[in-house]
Amino acid sequence: MKYILTTICLTLLIGNATAQKVVPYKAVVKTKYGTERGVLHKVDSTSIVLNTNDKFISLSITEVKCIKIRRYKRPYRAKTYLDNSAKETTTYQLNGNDDLVDRYGNKAPTLRDEIVESFWFAALNGVANVIAFPIHAINPNLAKYNLQEGLNKNQLDELSYYSIVYQVSPNILAELRKMKEISAKAKSQ
Secondary structure, three states: OOOHHHHHHHHHHHHHHOOOOOOOOEEEEEEEOEEEEEEEEEEEOOOEEEEEOOOEEEHHHHHHEEEEEEEEEOOOOOOOOOOOOOOOOOOOOEEEOEEOOOOOOEEEOOOHHHHHEEEEEEEEHHHHHHHHHHHHHOOOOEEEEOOOOOHHHHHHHHHHHHHHHHHHOOOOOHHHHHHHHHHHHHOOO
């Protein structure tokens, strides 16, 4: 029984360890002829391939002036910042004057008071969402590459990390070599 459970646990662990989530990155590429936007699909030493509106566009590295990498954001969804349903539910009883009061003697709110309170909660939530929407729309660059003098090897490697082709099949041996170089530099210092 222990052998079976150990095997199942190892299988699940290995399966989860090898599964990598592919994250599409939005690329804004300024060229000599204009600006192209799309998902960064592939980067190599001669071209950049973007997926724009279900078609692939190949741009030559020599034509590219600047590349900005951004994340795709989910559309803004309105939130409830002030919640009216969190009020304490109190029990009201009739007093000698035939008024509904709680145990502290406070009168029960009328229907008008409850409607006005709900209206103000909705209005304040609306104002808060109007303020929060432009803040959510800010999408800063994760990376920016100015290619006025060309693309060097380090920039090419960094840019390829954001491409879908690299995320699906990363160059593990090259990454291990880089890690060895970094650790050798750290040991020598």
